[in-house]
Amino acid sequence: MNNYTLGKSSVKVPEQxxxxxxxxxxxxxxxxxxxxxxxxxxAIDHGIYALDTAPAYGGGHSExxxxxxIKGYDRDKITISTKLPTHLLARPDVRPSCEQSLRDLGQDxxxxxxxxxxxxxxxxxxxxxxxxxxxKAEGKIRCIGLSNFSKAQIIEAEQYGEIDVxxxxxxxxxxxxxxxxxxxxxxxxxxxxxxxxxxxxILTGKFHRDQVFPEGDGRNRAAIFQQPYLNQAVDFxxxxxxxxxxxxxxxxxLAIRMCMQESFITAPxxxxxxxxxxxxxxxxxxxxxxxxxFAAIDKLSxxxxxxxxxxxxxxxx
Numbered sequence: 001m002n003n004y005t006l007g008k009s010s011v012k013v014p015e016q017x018x019x020x021x022x023x024x025x026x027x028x029x030x031x032x033x034x035x036x037x038x039x040x041x042x043a044i045d046h047g048i049y050a051l052d053t054a055p056a057y058g059g060g061h062s063e064x065x066x067x068x069x070i071k072g073y074d075r076d077k078i079t080i081s082t083k084l085p086t087h088l089l090a091r092p093d094v095r096p097s098c099e100q101s102l103r104d105l106g107q108d109x110x111x112x113x114x115x116x117x118x119x120x121x122x123x124x125x126x127x128x129x130x131x132x133x134x135x136k137a138e139g140k141i142r143c144i145g146l147s148n149f150s151k152a153q154i155i156e157a158e159q160y161g162e163i164d165v166x167x168x169x170x171x172x173x174x175x176x177x178x179x180x181x182x183x184x185x186x187x188x189x190x191x192x193x194x195x196x197x198x199x200x201x202i203l204t205g206k207f208h209r210d211q212v213f214p215e216g217d218g219r220n221r222a223a224i225f226q227q228p229y230l231n232q233a234v235d236f237x238x239x240x241x242x243x244x245x246x247x248x249x250x251x252x253x254l255a256i257r258m259c260m261q262e263s264f265i266t267a268p269x270x271x272x273x274x275x276x277x278x279x280x281x282x283x284x285x286x287x288x289x290x291x292x293x294f295a296a297i298d299k300l301s302x303x304x305x306x307x308x309x310x311x312x313x314x315x316x317x
Contacts, residue, residue: 001016002015004191006143006145007163007164007189007191008189009143009164010142011111012079013050013079016282016284016285017051017081017193018043018050018270018271019272020052020062020063021054023271024056024057024058024062026059027057027219028217028218029214029217030214031273035274038275039275039277041275043272044073049078050078050081050267051066051070051078052269053080053081055100063101064104067104081113082105082113086118086119089128091128091130094128095134098140098141108140112143113132113145114147115149116147116148125153125156126160129144143162144162145164147195151180155184164190164191165190167192167269168181169314171196171199171259172297173202173233174196175306176305183264186263191266195269197259198256199224199255201219203237209235210231211230222314223315240297243289243296247287249283250283253280253287254284254297257284257287257288258294258298261288261289
């Protein structure tokens with residue numbers, strides 16, 4: 001497992017990060033706590049020692065599961081990232097939110113503290129960053145990240161403190177930020193941990209053209225799961241199958257590997273609800289896509305993703 005340093009910080013991540021969104025119990029359905037904890041342990045045992053969570057993932061439940069799962073492991077060898085909720089970006093809310101996450105995680109410090117989304121209330125980024133920099137100086141967080149921020153918003157935040165990592169929504173199906181924040185991150189040496197590298201399951205090849213999710217599953221509302229875009233995305237995924245067969249891997253492993261080989265991505269955040277899913281995902285580390293095949297798949301991806309309408313974001317059709 002290769003390891004990478006994020007930006008100018010000393011925080012390291014492996015070439016895959018374990019995503020704790022699906023195990024939180026909100027947005028996605030079907031997670032079971034015992035299996036979720038076993039999945040985290042399996043990830044760490046396979047060298048995936050970076051865990052990404054957030055208060056929004058089950059109202060702290062995902063953070064609680066991380067706390068339970070890492071008991072018995074050397075904390076200094078685990079990288080934990082969590083997030084400051086978008087409705088708590090005002091100066092008086094920043095410290096209490098961070099301290100609540102520290103309690104839920106059972107930790108003295110957080111390795112990466114992301115602003116989950118830009119403020120929707122007009123909270124000054126200067127105030128938010130000032131408080132984050134104080135927390136960093138106190139050792140309660142080790143580095144600051146931005147999730148779902150545009151290039152302009154990143155540049156504004158950088159006026160008030162150092163940004164070491166971004167967390168955008170990015171996959172072969174969803175790549176709106178190619179020519180915006182990600183190009184800027186690559187230019188400035190900022191780390192990138194992309195979430196939803198499997199487009200919330202589409203790129204596994206397990207969904208069909210008229211997929212229906214259980215009531216309460218957030219994918220029922222997401223942009224790419226609306227018609228006709230879901231059907232088009234399923235067809236796109238099938239166009240990748242010859243490449244997966246060529247390398248003797250699954251469609252999911254191919255999609256993860258494409259992220260891992262993308263020049264501006266440091267490490268994809270790959271979720272799992274069960275240990276066997278972790279074991280499948282980690283196999284993306286064991287092969288390499290040739291330059292010619294990478295270019296061909298990348299072109300297919302661009303042709304599909306760039307033809308989508310200008311949705312506000314992945315979650316808003």
